[in-house]
Amino acid sequence: MSAVNITPFKLRRDSFGKLIITLENGEEHVGVTPVRAFPIQAPTKGISLVRDGGKEVAWIDDLAEVPENIRQLVREEIEGREFIPEIVRIKEVSSFATPCTWFVETDRGDTQFVLKADEDIRRIGEASLLVADSHGINFLVRDMVRIDKHSRKILDRFL
Secondary structure (H helix, E strand, O other): OOOOOOOOEEEEEOOOOOEEEEEOOOOEEEOOEEEEOOOOOOOOEEEEEEOHHHOEEEEEEEHHHOOHHHHHHHHHHHHHHOOOOEEEEEEEEOOOOOOEEEEEEEOOEEEEEEEOOHHHEEEEOOOEEEEEOOOOOEEEEOOOOOOOHHHHHHHHHHO
């Protein structure tokens, strides 16, 4: 027997591209924004839909459990607002002393950035890191344990 997706609201875009939520009781809110409760550890779980002023109007426990049309709208909205490229591989660094230039492969393509200080690498949970470049852009290393051996060696030198 397959699970049935029952969502107590409907979600759509208006002609201006704003998200409109219609609740079970027929109440509508224009311009709702999806906000992740745990953007790094659990990016698809615990998503709040908030209206102006930050008041929550709906909650999504797990994005995988809502209908595809809602899932797609929420993903599009979050991706348009959040920019945290994930480092897939560290190709090389110019030096093991900071400041230095990192040459990396991300989930959005190859890039390079300047790491100003060792303190710009922050642990998030047990296996994740946030690396801030000299312009304040954060790069995510989702799992230090699962990244390739060469990248892990470089990370170990900075941690």
